[in-house]
Each structure stands twice: as C-alpha cells, then as structure tokens.
Amino acid sequence: METKCGRQKIDKLKCKLNIPGIGVESKGKSGGLALLWNKEIFVDLISFSHNHIDAQTLEDCGLHDVPFSGYPFTWANNRVRPHTVRKRLDRACTNLSWNTRWPRTRVEPLDRIYSDHAPISVWKNHPRLRAPNLTFKPRRFEDMWIKSKDCEQAVKDTWNESIQKLETATDFGERLEGCKLGLLKWSKKEFGDTRKRIEPRKLNGNNGESGLVDRRRPEYDIFFTQKLHSKKTNQIERIQDEVGQWCEDSTLVQGVIQCYFHTIFSSAKPTKEDLEEVINVVPSRVSPEMNQQLLEKFIAEEVTLALHQMFPFKSPGPDGMPPHFYQRFWHIVGFHCDVVALVLRVSSVTYSFMLNRSQFGFVQPERVIRHPFSPYLFILCPEAFSCLLQAKENKAEIRGVRVARNAPPVSHLLFADDTLIFCQATNEAMRSLTLGVWIDSIPDKYLGLPYFIGRNKRDLFSFVRNRVWQCISGWKEKFLLQVGKEILIKSIIQSIPSYCMNCFRLPNSLLNELEGLAANFFWNDAEKKKIHWISWGKMCRSKRDGGMGFRKLQAFNHALLAKQGWRIIMNPDHLIFRILKARYFPKGDFLSAKSGYNPSYSWRSLLEARFIIKAGSRWRVRDGSNIRVWKDPWLPRPTTFLQIMPPSLFLPDLRVSNLLDKDNRCWNSELVEGIFCLEDSNLIKSISVSNLAIPDFWVWHFNKNGKFSIKSASHIATKLPWGKSRLYLREHNVVATKPSSFPREVQWQAPINGAVKINFDAAISNKGCGVGVIMRDWKGQCIGWCTNLYPGVKDPEHGEALAARSAVEFAANIHGSYALLKEIALL
Numbered sequence: 001m002e003t004k005c006g007r008q009k010i011d012k013l014k015c016k017l018n019i020p021g022i023g024v025e026s027k028g029k030s031g032g033l034a035l036l037w038n039k040e041i042f043v044d045l046i047s048f049s050h051n052h053i054d055a056q057t058l059e060d061c062g063l064h065d066v067p068f069s070g071y072p073f074t075w076a077n078n079r080v081r082p083h084t085v086r087k088r089l090d091r092a093c094t095n096l097s098w099n100t101r102w103p104r105t106r107v108e109p110l111d112r113i114y115s116d117h118a119p120i121s122v123w124k125n126h127p128r129l130r131a132p133n134l135t136f137k138p139r140r141f142e143d144m145w146i147k148s149k150d151c152e153q154a155v156k157d158t159w160n161e162s163i164q165k166l167e168t169a170t171d172f173g174e175r176l177e178g179c180k181l182g183l184l185k186w187s188k189k190e191f192g193d194t195r196k197r198i199e200p201r202k203l204n205g206n207n208g209e210s211g212l213v214d215r216r217r218p219e220y221d222i223f224f225t226q227k228l229h230s231k232k233t234n235q236i237e238r239i240q241d242e243v244g245q246w247c248e249d250s251t252l253v254q255g256v257i258q259c260y261f262h263t264i265f266s267s268a269k270p271t272k273e274d275l276e277e278v279i280n281v282v283p284s285r286v287s288p289e290m291n292q293q294l295l296e297k298f299i300a301e302e303v304t305l306a307l308h309q310m311f312p313f314k315s316p317g318p319d320g321m322p323p324h325f326y327q328r329f330w331h332i333v334g335f336h337c338d339v340v341a342l343v344l345r346v347s348s349v350t351y352s353f354m355l356n357r358s359q360f361g362f363v364q365p366e367r368v369i370r371h372p373f374s375p376y377l378f379i380l381c382p383e384a385f386s387c388l389l390q391a392k393e394n395k396a397e398i399r400g401v402r403v404a405r406n407a408p409p410v411s412h413l414l415f416a417d418d419t420l421i422f423c424q425a426t427n428e429a430m431r432s433l434t435l436g437v438w439i440d441s442i443p444d445k446y447l448g449l450p451y452f453i454g455r456n457k458r459d460l461f462s463f464v465r466n467r468v469w470q471c472i473s474g475w476k477e478k479f480l481l482q483v484g485k486e487i488l489i490k491s492i493i494q495s496i497p498s499y500c501m502n503c504f505r506l507p508n509s510l511l512n513e514l515e516g517l518a519a520n521f522f523w524n525d526a527e528k529k530k531i532h533w534i535s536w537g538k539m540c541r542s543k544r545d546g547g548m549g550f551r552k553l554q555a556f557n558h559a560l561l562a563k564q565g566w567r568i569i570m571n572p573d574h575l576i577f578r579i580l581k582a583r584y585f586p587k588g589d590f591l592s593a594k595s596g597y598n599p600s601y602s603w604r605s606l607l608e609a610r611f612i613i614k615a616g617s618r619w620r621v622r623d624g625s626n627i628r629v630w631k632d633p634w635l636p637r638p639t640t641f642l643q644i645m646p647p648s649l650f651l652p653d654l655r656v657s658n659l660l661d662k663d664n665r666c667w668n669s670e671l672v673e674g675i676f677c678l679e680d681s682n683l684i685k686s687i688s689v690s691n692l693a694i695p696d697f698w699v700w701h702f703n704k705n706g707k708f709s710i711k712s713a714s715h716i717a718t719k720l721p722w723g724k725s726r727l728y729l730r731e732h733n734v735v736a737t738k739p740s741s742f743p744r745e746v747q748w749q750a751p752i753n754g755a756v757k758i759n760f761d762a763a764i765s766n767k768g769c770g771v772g773v774i775m776r777d778w779k780g781q782c783i784g785w786c787t788n789l790y791p792g793v794k795d796p797e798h799g800e801a802l803a804a805r806s807a808v809e810f811a812a813n814i815h816g817s818y819a820l821l822k823e824i825a826l827l
Contacts (some may be wrong), residue, residue, distance in 0.1 A: 003032040003469065010034050045322040063093040066122065067237070069106040074118045092122050143313060145183065146328060150191055155329050158182030179333070180320055222438075250355075257353055260363040265351075265363055278384050280389040304330065382414055389421070398423045407582030408575065415447060448499060453601045458507045464497045468514055471496070472521045482522065486548060489518050494551045501557040502564065505605035511553040518550070538557045540718075555717035559710050561609035565590060566708040568606075569613070569698055612713050615639040620699040620706065622690045624656030635683055636795075638701055643680045656696075659684070665691050682792030686768070688802060704797065743811070750778050760807035762799035769793035771803035773810050786810055 002012065010023030019036055022045055026032030037043050058064070073086040092107045099105070102124040112118040158179045187194075206718075238248040241256045286294070312324035326333065352362045367690070378609045391412045392398045400409030401422040413420040444451060450460055471492055480488070495516060500506060515536050522539075523532045541547025568577050568590050584603060585593035591614060595607060618641040619634040620625045627634045630648070633641030634656060648654070659675075661668045666689055672682045699706035702716070751757040760773045768791035775783045788806050793799055 005032045005034075007032075041526075043720075058093060062095050064095075064099065066092045066094055066105050066107045068108075069123075070108045071118075073110050074120060075116055076112070078116055090117065090120050092120065103263075123209070137162035141180070141183070141322055141325045142187070142194075143324070144191070144194075145187060146324075150186075150190065152329065152332075154183060154186040155179065155332055158186070159332055176321060176333070238305070253355075254360050257355065258363065261351065261353075261363050270577055278388065281387045282384050283387070357656050359808050378417070382419070385419065386414065388413065402582075403579055404582040404586070406586060408578050410575070411581070418447075438727050449503060453504070458510050461500060461504070461506055461510055464500055464506070465510060465513060466516075467496050467515055468493055472517060475521070485522050489522060489550060492551070493518050494556075497553065498556070498560065501553075501560045503602055503605070505561060505601075505608050506553075506557055508554060511557065512772060515553055551714070552718055555714045556710075558612055558717045559607040561605050562612035562713050563708055563710060565606050565610055565613050566617070566700070569617075593744060613714050615706075615716050616700055616702050617714065618701050619656075619696050621656055621687050622694045622696045624660055624696060626696045627656040629654040629656055629659070636687065636701065637683065641701070643676060645677050645680060648675065665689055684766070684792075686790055686792030686794075686798075688805070748776075748780070750780060756783060758807050758811055760803040762796070762803040764794055764796055764799050767791060769799040769802060771799065773803070773807045775810065784810070 003023075005023075005026060007023045010021070013034075014021050014023075014036065017036070019038060020043070021034060021036035023032040023035075035043075053121070058248075068088070068091075073088050074090040075087050077085045079085070090109075094105060104125050106123050107120050108123060109118040109120050154393075158181075159175065161178070161182065236253065238244055238246050239253045239256050242260075246257055247253050307323065307330065308327055310323035310327075313322045351364075352359055389398070389412045392402060393409070398411060400411035402409050410422055412422065453460060471488075475485075475488060497506060497511075517537075519532060519536045520529070523530050533789045536544070537552075538551075539548040540550045540552045542558065543549050567574075568580065571577055580590075580603070584596045584599065591610065593607070595604060616639070617633070619632055621627065621634060630643075630652065635641050635643060654675075659668055659672055660666070667685050667687075667749075669685065672684050676684060700708045700712070702712035704707045748759075756775055756777050758773060758775045760771065762769055762771045764770075768789060770787065770789050772785070772787050774785040777783055786806065788802070790799070790802055793802065
C-alpha cells in the first residue's frame with residue numbers, strides 16, 4: 001500500500017504492532033510503499049527501490065490491463081490552472097481466463113468525493129459496447145490451391161457456372177464473386193477445413209497429428225494470449241468526431257467514418273473562372289507526340305504483359321483475388337472487349353469501408369477525374385497548387401523566405417501530402433493565402449523527425465531506442481531460433497534508426513545502446529540471460545570473414561549521410577543544393593566547405609560523413625577542363641586518387657585538358673612521361689579518353705557503374721573495402737577471378753546468312769592490357785582483325801571494356817552489313 005509516509009514512521013508502526021515488514025522511503029508526498037505480514041508467514045524479500053514497476057509482475061502472472069472507458073484520469077492535485085496535474089494511477093488487470101469469458105470488460109472511473117483519487121468500477125459487459133460482430137475474415141485465393149491438378153478445372157467449372165447465371169457482360173464482379181464461392185466449396189472438399197487443422201500444429205509441432213490441443217500446456221496460454229491481443233489491437237473500438245467527442249457505439253463510429261470521407265470527396269462547386277485561373281498558370285507538360293501515344297489503342301499483349309509484371313501475392317484486391325490468379329487463369333477469366341469499353345467509361349467509383357472485419361456504407365466521390373487518370377489525382381492537385389503559389393510570387397503578392405543573401409527565395413515546400421508555405425507576415429500576404437485551413441501549434445516532430453535539436457541529443461532521439469525496445473519486448477514471448485533472431489535484427493531492428501540516420505548523426509552512446517539491445521536479443525533466452533560468446537564487432541563482419549553480416553550502426557550512419565552529400569554534388573540545380581551553397585559555401589564547393597557561422601545540426605552531420613565521399617569519389621576524365629592535375633582526385637588509385645610525385649612548382653595550375661591531344665583524342669604520351677614518374681604515367685595512359693567533347697563528371701570508384709552505393713560506403717567507413725584474398729586473385733589472374741581447372745572448349749557459332757560476327761577479348765599481364773578483335777562472315781572466313789595495347793591497365797573488367805570499345809570502333813567501318821558482337825571469355 002502507498003502510505004506517503006517516511007521509512008522511520010513505518011518502522012515505528014512495525015514496533016507497535018509487533019509484526020515484520022518492509023517500507024520504502026517516500027519522496028515528498030508520494031510513495032512510501034509498505035508491506036507488512038504476520039510472523040507465521042515466511043516472506044523472501046528479493047529487492048526494492050523507488051523505480052520498481054509492475055511490468056515483470058504482470059508478465060509472470062499473465063495479467064493484462066483492462067481498457068478504460070470514459071474519463072481517462074483517476075487522480076488530480078486539486079489545484080487551479082495552470083498548476084493542475086492529472087494522472088491515471090488506478091487500473092484493473094485480468095488474466096487469460098477472464099478475458100476469454102468476458103471479452104467486453106471495461107474500467108470506468110466514478111466521481112471523486114472528498115479525495116484526490118477517483119474510485120474505479122469494473123464492468124464485465126459494458127453497456128456502451130455492443131456484442132462483437134461475428135463476421136469472419138474475408139477468404140482469399142490460396143496459393144496451395146494451384147498445386148492441385150484439379151484447380152484449373154474447378155476454375156473453369158465455377159466460371160462457366162457463373163456465366164450461365166449472369167449472362168450480361170457488365171456483371172464481371174458478380175461472376176468473380178461466384179467463382180470465388182465455388183472455389184471455396186471445392187477447397188473444403190479437396191483439402192478440408194485448413195484453419196482448424198493449422199492451429200493445433202502451431203502448438204504441437206510435428207506431434208500434433210491428433211488435432212487435439214492440451215490447454216494445460218504453457219504454450220497454449222502464450223499462443224492464445226498473442227491471438228487475443230492481436231484481435232484487440234486490430235479493432236477500432238472508439239473514434240473522435242469533428243467536435244472532439246468520443247463515440248464508442250459501433251453505429252456512431254460508422255457514421256463518423258462515413259461522414260468524414262463524404263466531406264473529403266464532396267465537391268466545392270468551383271466556378272468556370274476558378275478553373276480557368278488554374279489552367280492558365282499550369283504549364284503544358286504533355287507534348288503532341290506524347291498525347292498521340294496516350295490516345296493509341298492498347299492491345300491484348302500489353303495488358304497481359306502489365307499483368308505478369310505484378311507481384312503474384314502482394315496487395316490482393318477487395319474481391320480476394322491476387323494478381324497470381326489472373327496470371328495463371330487469364331485464358332479463362334480474361335476481360336471481354338465490351339467489359340473493357342464499359343470500364344474505361346467509368347467517371348467515378350464507389351468506396352466502401354471495412355470496420356472490424358465488417359463492410360459497411362459507401363461514398364460516391366465528386367472530386368474525381370476519368371478512370372484511367374484517377375491514380376494521378378494526388379499528383380496533379382499539388383502540381384496545380386504549386387503553380388498557383390508560383391504565380392502569386394511572380395506578381396509580388398507573396399514573397400518567399402531567403403536563408404542567406406544570395407539564396408533563392410522559398411515560398412512553399414511539398415513533403416508527401418503536406419505543404420509548407422513561407423511568406424512575410426503582412427495582411428496582403430495573408431489575404432492572398434486564404435485557404436480555409438485551421439491554425440495549429442508547431443509539433444515536436446514532423447514526418448517522424450524532430451523540429452528543434454538542442455544539446456541533449458540522446459534524449460531527443462530516445463524514441464528510436466524506445467521503438468527498438470518495444471519490438472524486442474514483443475518478441476521475447478515467442479520461441480525463436482537464432483536464425484529467426486538474425487532475420488529480425490537485420491530486417492527490423494537495424495532498419496528502425498535508418499530513417500533518422502538519413503538526416504542526422506545519431507549520438508555514439510545511443511548507437512552503442514541499440515547494438516547492445518540487438519546483442520542481448522540474439523544471445524539471451526526468453527527465460528534468462530546467457531553468455532555472449534562473440535563480440536558484436538566480430539559479428540558485424542561479413543559471413544565470408546567469419547561474422548554474421550550485421551551492420552555497424554556508426555559506419556552505416558556515416559554511409560547514409562554520405563549518400564545525401566553525394567546527392568548534393570551530383571544535383572547542383574536542386575533547391576536544397578542552391579540553399580546550402582548560398583548559406584555555407586557561396587564561393588566554393590561541398591567538398592571544401594566549412595561549418596560556417598551558427599550551422600545547423602543536419603549540416604554538421606553532413607560534414608562529419610564527408611570523409612567517405614573524399615575516400616571513394618574521383619573525377620571521370622572526359623575533356624579534362626574541370627580537373628586540376630595536382631589538387632583534384634582523378635587517378636584510379638584509391639583512396640587518395642592523386643599522383644605519387646609531388647606537385648610541380650613550374651606548372652601549379654596545370655589542367656588535365658593540357659595533357660590531352662585534342663586532335664587525336666588521346667593522351668600526349670611525351671608530355672605525360674616528361675612530367676610524371678613511370679608508375680604515374682602508365683596509370684594516366686591507362687585511362688580511356690572519350691571521342692566526344694563532353695564535360696568531366698564525378699564517379700564513385702568502388703562501384704562498377706560509377707554510382708554511389710551504401711554497401712561500399714559502409715565498407716570504407718569500417719576500413720574493410722574488400723577481402724585480401726579477392727585482391728590477390730584479381731592481381732594474379734589474367735581475366736577471370738575464379739579460373740577453372742578444366743577450361744571448356746570454345747565453339748564458334750556462325751551468324752545468320754549475310755551477316756558478320758565480331759569476337760573480342762582482353763588479356764592482362766604485368767606490362768598492361770592487350771585487346772584483340774577479329775571479324776568473320778557466316779562461312780567462318782576471316783574478314784579483318786585488329787589489336788591494341790593499353791599499358792598500365794591491370795583491371796580485368798577495365799580491359800574487357802576497352803576490348804568492347806575497340807570492337808565497336810572496328811564495326812563502325814562496316815557499311816551495308818549486319819554485325820554481331822560477341823565476347824570471348826574462359827571462366
């Protein structure tokens with residue numbers, strides 16, 4: 001009991017009553033827990049403190065909180081505002097047997113009389129709650145049905161039977177419903193009642209062939225508790241209406257839902273002048289050629305191709321038929337041409353609602369467009385709204401906000417389904433932005449991220465830790481093997497903080513705590529703690545190196561931030577780049593920028609991850625006009641990408657374009673060998689030069705396509721770019737990294753009559769890379785050949801690319817013939 005007394009007073013009470021007990025020191029006028037017992041009773045006191053909670057007691061005893069109904073608080077400090085404090089201190093708990101017998105149990109507080117606490121009453125059957133709806137979960141098409149040989153015949157029979165009952169071509173939905181009902185009857189005859197057969201096997205495993213469940217087993221209590229909890233969490237018991245009143249009656253809940261969506265989809269009856277104003281400011285995006293393609297008639301092959309591109313069992317429709325049903329039985333249930341014509345003429349649809357597994361009501365929207373373009377409604381409306389705001393800004397009716405003197409003005413930003421508007425606080429601007437929206441306070445978070453970041457960042461991002469802890473706490477009750485725990489850690493636990501990591505650098509203490517939670521979940525059991533046999537750092541290694549492949553969260557956070565920095569470099573025309581450039585580096589670039597005056601936490605987070613970009617990015621040589629030889633990274637030599645020899649004092653401003661022979665579009669060998677050492681000159685001459693005068697651009701060195709990747713960036717952050725064994729194989733093999741002990745015999749296949757075939761290959765040695773190209777006709781006779789030598793090239797994939805380029809240039813000299821290019825590779 002809570003006595004609100006100090007420990008000394010409780011000890012005096014024990015002496016007067018001459019009974020044993022224990023008391024906890026109070027904090028002011030709260031606390032002071034006391035436990036007294038008779039001498040005949042033996043009590044073993046384990047521990048006590050001010051921070052003890054009853055979570056472990058509820059878990060051990062199998063108790064659950066009873067839902068509240070009515071006023072949510074049971075205690076108040078009886079003070080006048082703004083010093084009023086209200087809390088819910090009293091509650092009721094029930095076990096599994098009670099919840100099974102009285103599932104509609106509720107707790108309702110009573111009126112407070114001469115006390116700061118309100119008594120609570122427990123209702124076994126709350127009068128405001130109706131009996132639960134006994135509708136069953138909608139049955140859907142099962143994948144197991146296809147494994148039966150009689151499934152296709154059953155679809156044919158049920159579909160033909162529904163056609164005979166419904167002869168009109170517009171009743172496709174009713175035909176489909178009849179087909180589904182027929183398949184359900186066929187499934188019960190073919191497979192029996194699968195749901196009743198599955199649940200015993202979930203509990204008894206392989207020994208559950210008898211189909212009987214021992215309700216005395218603890219596994220049954222855990223299974224039934226989880227099932228009962230999932231049913232409660234997946235139901236809507238009450239809802240708040242527009243006035244702010246809570247509706248608990250199911251009829252009222254349905255009315256609030258239907259009224260809400262009816263208001264959203266009701267038309268505001270715009271005038272012709274309003275529509276013309278919007279159309280005049282929206283630029284034309286569809287060209288005549290694009291419009292002609294849109295107006296072309298589709299063919300059956302296009303519909304079939306689009307249907308087979310869908311995932312088979314993802315997002316089944318409200319009719320219960322997934323895409324796999326149509327993919328497998330399209331030849332039976334395919335649309336008739338008349339049905340397609342009727343569907344395309346539908347200008348609006350009707351929406352119904354699912355509440356606690358029961359369907360009710362319908363709403364016919366008025367704010368719609370013709371059926372084929374209806375999915376783009378939420379894209380067209382923000383685009384038109386953005387054009388209206390831009391037109392107001394061009395007329396100087398509203399003015400955007402600038403973060404710096406030379407920064408572009410920002411009048412509005414679109415995030416998902418939200419629109420942020422920035423303008424000056426003047427009456428004229430507010431009249432121009434009369435939108436009929438309500439005023440609300442600034443929330444603490446927006447799109448899951450905090451608005452304002454102070455000094456205590458660990459407490460600010462503690463919601464990430466709480467989400468991870470909630471997931472782990474729910475999994476502790478399940479019997480999981482370490483394989484299942486590994487999947488949960490990789491797919492859920494380590495993906496929860498990734499959203500925040502994209503924008504902010506999370507504190508190392510928080511990341512270490514998240515890794516500790518994951519390690520405890522992996523090694524510990526549901527009953528007790530166990531020894532961690534391997535450190536988490538070793539488990540974060542790849543499985544090839546003896547680890548488990550878990551992410552090192554600090555390196556992963558740096559990699560995600562580096563990706564944002566890479567986007568800033570690659571997209572100089574984007575709004576975020578122009579704003580950051582005007583604010584932090586108006587006279588430089590991102591790689592050389594400094595933190596600046598009063599920087600934001602997101603900008604400091606980007607600067608912390610900039611070392612990854614410097615360690616993995618370099619210039620790709622094209623015309624060489626933008627690359628400084630002595631300062632910019634441009635050589636394919638990780639991780640500096642610079643030359644070995646020191647910069648020349650006589651040529652401090654040398655550009656790569658000065659090293660190129662512009663007439664022949666190749667390197668000036670004499671100039672390169674005269675300036676650089678032998679190793680640098682060979683490496684420079686191994687870089688391919690484009691035949692076209694295109695500008696230089698940045699590439700990511702550790703990816704074949706030159707694009708940034710999170711995986712390679714994480715390896716850079718953890719100083720493990722790749723395994724030493726793979727490097728050894730790449731340096732000591734000619735082309736393939738995995739040579740075969742018994743190479744297969746190469747057989748040349750002739751092309752079609754009248755065509756020629758070009759084969760090309762590359763070979764790498766210590767001197768460089770040699771490529772060969774040979775051309776033969778359909779009879780196998782040699783028409784021509786060529787060879788090229790590229791010193792300094794030691795990468796097999798680079799050599800193959802040079803061989804393919806030589807083959808294309810060789811084939812460009814052929815006129816009037818069809819050339820087929822084929823690579824020769826012995827793997």
